[in-house]
Amino acid sequence: MIEKDNRPVNLNLLTISLPIIGLSSILHRISGLAIFFSFPLVVWLFSVSLKSEESFVVLTNLLQSSFLLKTMTYLILVGFSYHLLAGFKKLLSDAFGIGETLESGRLLSWLVFGATFVMAIYFLTVVF
Amino acid sequence: MSAAAIPVEHIKTITMSIYRYDPTVDKKPYMQDIVVEIPTDKDIMVLDALHLAKNQEPSLSYRRSCREGVCGSDGMNINGKNGLACVTPLSEVLKRGKITLRPMPGLPVVRDLIVDMKQFFDQLEKVKPYLITKSDSPDMERKQTPEEREELDGLYECILCGCCSTSCPSFWWNPDKFLGPAALLQSWRFIADSRDEATEERLDDLEDAFSLYRCHGIMNCVSVCPKGLNPTEAISNIRNKLLTREKA
Structure with a gap:
């Protein structure tokens, strides 16, 4: 018996198909991680905005002039929306067992993607 | 041909x-x-x-x-x-x-x-995929009502091909700790069986961070099952049972 297992394992993720429900689940995790790491920035922006009237104005001007900051705000908003909606989907399944069949799961995943898309368009008009 | x-x-x-x-x-x-x-x-x-x-x-x-x-x-x-x-x-x-x-x-x-399906069958073994009884055997057989028997539909049909567990990311990353959809479907098959008398022990065995709770509802298992079974639903049923049971 060989001690170390040298046998290959077929686990090239690029060759394995990911159904829509799986994709929505993985994106839920990725968006959650992204929100977590963007948290310090959001808290900092929030604290600056509350410091004084002047700092609020400075921040508002900065948010309206800096493309980078605009883009970051936009991405955080979209990521947060997706994470929130996908979280509702997860809660529906955990609490009521809704979305646990292939059909309903697919439908809910599409709904989450669709709603996120609509919100993404809306945020586009708001932020930029 | x-x-x-x-x-x-x-x-x-x-x-x-x-x-x-x-x-x-x-x-x-x-x-x-x-x-x-x-x-x-x-x-x-x-x-x-x-x-x-x-x-x-x-x-x-x-x-x-x-x-x-x-x-x-x-x-x-x-x-x-x-x-x-x-x-x-x-x-x-x-x-x-x-x-x-x-x-x-x-x-x-x-x-x-x-x-090599060893990891897959090792996990199946852990859920004790057989009827466990404590009461004395009846003279003829352990009977079920048609309704009780119906509870096992969609569970007993599993042929253990491994398609579900090997499509599950949670199983890829923790094949030794997360039981995987196939084993969990079998676990529910015996928890749901009216003749089985080891429900509490079965649930106890599942109550850790990995065995069952590593399922994140990715549902690749349901997408691929050649028999059209639904491990996600079975896992959800076990989870509800774990949450609602009254501990002794």
Whole structure:
């Protein structure tokens, strides 16, 4: 018996198909991680905005002039929306067992993607 | 099935890209394209096409037995999606005359399309997939009402092909700790069985961070099950049972 297992394992993720429900689940995790790491920035922006009237104005001007900051705000908003909606989907399944069949799961995943898309368009008009 | 017996006008060629690995010869696995002639006047299964490929490449290895979706031997990754080669019509998976076959993901490859299913069966063993009773045996048999029997529909049909567990990311990353959809479906099959008398012990065994709770509802298991079963629902039922039970 060989001690170390040298046998290959077929686990090239690029060759394995990911159904829509799986994709929505993985994106839920990725968006959650992204929100977590963007948290310090959001808290900092929030604290600056509350410091004084002047700092609020400075921040508002900065948010309206800096493309980078605009883009970051936009991405955080979209990521947060997706994470929130996908979280509702997860809660529906955990609490009521809704979305646990292939059909309903697919439908809910599409709904989450669709709603996120609509919100993404809306945020586009708001932020930029 | 011999290609020579088919009239020429009913033949077309397809390319089968197949994962090859022979531990005695190859250092690494590689993909081999095998061109086979298939009949056009009827549909054949992926397994039939594999036989045709094996006629050309006798060293090509794969498991098969009943060739009708009952034994669960020929689970493999067909164009990226797990399934049984014997019940997957070639017409459904052929893309521009090509099909790609790889072994089921996540398990060590023994040779070509054959994986070592030890991890899979080790996890099944943990859920004690058999009826446990404590009361004395009745004279005749342990009876169930038709309604109680109905509870087992969608659970007892599992053939343990491994398609679900090897498509589950949670199982890929923790094949020794997360039981995987197949074993959890079996777990629920016995928890749901009115004749089983070890429900509490079964639930106790599942109450840790990994065994059951590593399921994140990705539902790849439901997407691939060749028998149309729903492990996600079974896992959810166990979870509800764990949350609502009154601990002694």
